[in-house]
Amino acid sequence: MTTPASAAEKATPTNGKRRRGSDRSRSEARLGWYLAGPAFVIMLLVTLYPILQALWDSLFSLRLTALDETEFIWFRNYQVVLGDPAFWQSLWVTVLITVITVAVELVLGFILAMVMHRAATQLRGIVRTAILVPYGIVTVVSAFAWFYAFDINSGGYINNWFSWLPGITEDLNWFAAQGTSMFVIIASEIWKTTPFISLLLLSGLAQVPGELEEAARVDGATGAQVLRRVILPNMKAAIMVAVLFRALEAFRIFDNVYIMTNGANNTEVLSLLAYNTSIGRLEIGLGSAISVLLFLCVLIIAFIAIKGFKVDLAGTRGDT
Amino acid sequence: MASISLDHVVKTYPDGFTAVKGVSLDIADGEFVILVGPSGCGKSTLLRMIVGLEDITDGELRIGEKVVNDLAPRDRDLAMVFQNYALYPHLTVYENIAFPLRLARGQFSDSEVDERVRRASALLELDEHLERKPANLSGGQRQRVAMGRAIVRQAKAFLFDEPLSNLDAKLRGQMRTEIARLQRNLATTTVYVTHDQTEAMTLGDRVAVLRRGELQQVASPRGLYDQPVNLFVAGFIGSPPMNFLPGIVEGDRIRLPLVDVPLDDRLRTAVGEREIVIVGIRPDAYEDVDTLEPHKAEGGVRFEADVDVTEWLGEVLYAYVPFETHDAVREKLAELDRDLDGEGMRTQLVVTLDSMSTVRAGDAAELWFHPDSMHIFDAETGDSLTRDEDRAAELEEEAKEQRRRALERAKRRAEREAQAAADGEERASA
Amino acid sequence: MGGMSTKQRIGWVVITVVVLLWSLFPVVSILMTSFKTQAGLFSGKFLPPEWTWENYATILAPGGSAQDLFLPSLRNSIGISLISTVVAVVLATFCAYAIARLDFRGKKLILTTALAVSVFPVVSIVTPLFNLWRSIGLYDTWPGLIIPYLSLTLPISIWTLAAFFRQIPWELEQAAQVDGATPFQAFRKAVVPLAAPGVFTTAIIAFFIAWNDFVYGISLTSTSAARPVPAALSFFTGASQFEEPTGAISAAAIVVTVPIVIVVLIFQRRIVSGLTQGAVKG
Secondary structure, eight states, X not given: OOOHHHHHHHTHHHHHHHHTTSHHHHHHHHHHHHHHHXXXXXXXXXXXXXXXXXXXXXXXXXXXXXXXXXXXXXXXXXXXXXXXXXXXXXXXXXHHHHHHHHHHHHHHHHHHHHHHHXXXXXXXXXXXXXXXXXXXXXXXXXXXXXXXXXXXXXXXXXHHHTTTSTXXXXXXXXXXXXXXXXXXXXXXHHHHHHHHHHHHHHHHHHHSOHHHHHHHHHTTOOHHHIIIIIIHHHTHHHHHHHHHHHHHHHHTOOHHHHHHTTTTTTTOOXXXXXXXXXXXXXXXXXXXXXXXHHHXXXXXXXXXXXXXXXXXXXXXXXOO | OOOEEEEEEEEEOTTSOEEEEEEXXXXXXXXXXXXXXXXXXXXXXXXXXXXXXXXOOEEEEEETTXXXXXXXXXXXXXXXXXXXXXXXXXXXXXXXXXXXXXHSTTTXXXXXXXXXXXXXXXXXXXXXXXXXXXXXXXXXXXHHHHHHHHHTTTOSEEEEESTTTTXXXXXXXXXXXXXXXXXXXHOOXXXXXXXXXXXXXXXXXXXXXXXXXXXXXXXXXXXXXXXXXXXXXXXXXXXXXXXXXXXXEXXXXXXXXXXXXXXXXXXXXXXXXXXXXXXEEOGGGOEEGGGSOXXXXXXXXXXXXXXXXXXXOSSEEEEEEEOOOOHHHHHHHHHHHHHTTOOOOOOEEEEEEETTOOOOTTOEEEEEEOGGGOEEEETTTOBBSSOOHHHHHHHHHHHHHHHHHHHHHHHHHHHHHHHHHHHHHHHHHO | OOSOOHHHHHHHHHHHHHHHHHHHHHHHHHHHHHTBOHHHHTTOOSXXXXXXXXXXXXXXXXXXXXXXXXXXXXXXHHHHHHHHHHHHXXXXXXXXXXXXXXXXXXXXXXXXXXXXXXXXXXXXXXXXXXXXXXXXXXXXXXXXXXXXXXXXXXXXXXXXXXXXXXXXXXXXXXXXXXXXXXXXXXXXXXXXXXXXXXXXXXXXXXHHHHHHOOHHHHHSOOSTTTOOHHHHHTTOOOSSTTSOSHHHHHHHHHHHHHHHHHHHHHHHHHHHHHHHHHHOOO
């Protein structure tokens, strides 16, 4: 990913600095901001403003059901949230879902990427089209599809199919316990988002010159050695970026949980907790506090990935 | 180290295209063989079949005595230098060179690996770059690292796939001599693919010329130059390329576009009953009559030519003389031109003259050549009619003898070094 | 790889079939459910014991019990997603053009912001918006959804388009001008044909994302005035209180999925290149 070309592109800022003084570059900069400005401002308006508002709201005992009782209470909402086992439970569930889905997707996605990388052209087209279906499908639709396949109250047939497996009986109610509910939720999440990770990995794989693999084979490497010693080290950056993207996305999981269990049996995730608190029970102050905490979690994950694992999200683009 | 032999090797791709059409070639132990030909002639495919990166559709490939058709590349014990070097970007130069040794787990101790890498890096003058990553190396340095990775393993043979094509002209010349020196020193069987005929002529003990997947001729560089078997080889080897002229036989003369040449015994036999032939004359066979020493002029033919363009390069002068070709050979020569990656431009005579020659563009120059330098080719088949088998065999014998002596020198040097090392150890232990 | 042996070929076919089954199974599953009768739903079988169109009638036919829930939401989904896609792509085109073509400080800031916005937890935004929209009258309106949808569609559009635009050989524009074209002609004849596929691909991806939204949909709407399909699906109820809405939801799910499958089939190659370029590329 650090090709000489990107190194050369990285040199442009100095170039820019040198020319900053000239009229031409000043008018170029002005034009640049005229063109890019509106998009930039809108992005800020639709995210920065709400999160600041949430920060502010979270300091009030704001309930839409009792607006006249609103008062400034400093960090009491955070005290309440952090002292509530339900919050820690949902944080744990969210982390669990994130870790499991990302881990499984990384493996599955890599296998899929290898399949697409190696397959003959016609097969590659078929595989690529097939995996784009989960990507394109509405998450809620996928949640319903998985739910109906498993739920015995909606005519789920999975029990009938897999009754030969130990632990699966005809009247097993998947959505009556935490473990089994989580299994279906995680499976549907993996189904929906593995294509994306596999496409990211495929583009990382495509960056590894085929000649390297050939050279390694001539040098005496077995298939496993080629993978471990040549291919994986050379797509480390792509893997890290894919993991980070997916981890941040999985951490926001909401749709499938809402549809399948709506948080029953200890499957409430952070997003759902925030939603139920503020939109469901109209406790805006508390809900905002949870929203801010959720946002902080995402920031922490991103920070750890970028500082700790040196994932250079913007840098992978080469220039700017 | 081992011999490599190809026996009617065929490569047909799934889409039905046959890239290599039954090539048979025996490469002796320690020999340096060049595969050369225009783009698409199948030379790289052939190399990749030897190393095992392409499946062999039909025929037999032996390394040493063993048939290796179905062996994976890693089981063939060959080393290859790729066109783009294929250095592992995540590894240092040291680890790149050590890579093949590290793969053979347990076979080499760390100190053995270190010793071998240091020896290779010393040989290739890479010592000061060992800790750098490939991205920070120049083209020539990358090239040497790739060679280091090839030699460190002491494989049965070296395979080179156009290794110098990404270097600029000056570096290419340097690396060419470096490769020649290395091969002579190590005396490792080497197969080298190139489309550059300078590399082909200077590096190889023998050169195999390929055209559209078929082997045309395998001979020493001198053999190819002096005794080509057909139009294609004659046209491919030599720079500037051989001039091909329509020759119409009329009685005891042969009429060329600019001059008539009397048929001597050699030419008479070659021409036989044919009425039209293709005549090949190398550019350096011509002389400017003004600068020609008189005693050489005897027995040659002189003619007047309108020089269109001249190129003065310091050591030589190229003069270009346009001529009208003959309808009977136009098609054959156009086909040849296509085979040689030409653009089918105008027909012109290229003449290499002494740099002191005063011929300039627009002049009518008086030129000379000797009929002995004429090659005659069949206008239909393109086969050479003047090829002298005895002379060709003689040239091959000479080349063989030269190679034998070079290998002996390499062997003696290796023995001396081994002896010196042993002495050193004795002294150290004493 | 050259000529594949029969064994290899069979291996590849098996792999392809497995991938196909895995990718399409849930879709086929819900398709089957959509053809089941109320009784058939409880058969516990994959295939409908008897096939019926009644679920589709429920959501589409006049007088169908879920028709007034589904059809308006379909209209909302299409309208809102299309508008937010168009707005995002237009704004992103200007922005990405500036990033790819012009040299100015702040490019990195813009791209980083886009990246940050794209991983922003939607739920963190929705609470304050819920409150604000109610007080300024945007709650349960089209603009009330189009605006937050931009937080989903703009960032990815900017990244994808910037990646596409970087690959355009911009010298062509100058070459066209040297060849005698006016600046506008140069832009129209040399640049637009090269940029159009990228813009189109970006639009598809942005549309998918807007079409997929659920959180904004259920939080910022309360009636069929603006409620999009995913949110509406969760509001379906059975024809009577003893009936489950399973069949109707399945039918509605298929109606909103079929167009996506068709788009994927037609533009498969482009979507892949757009996704991989927009998200990450070395």
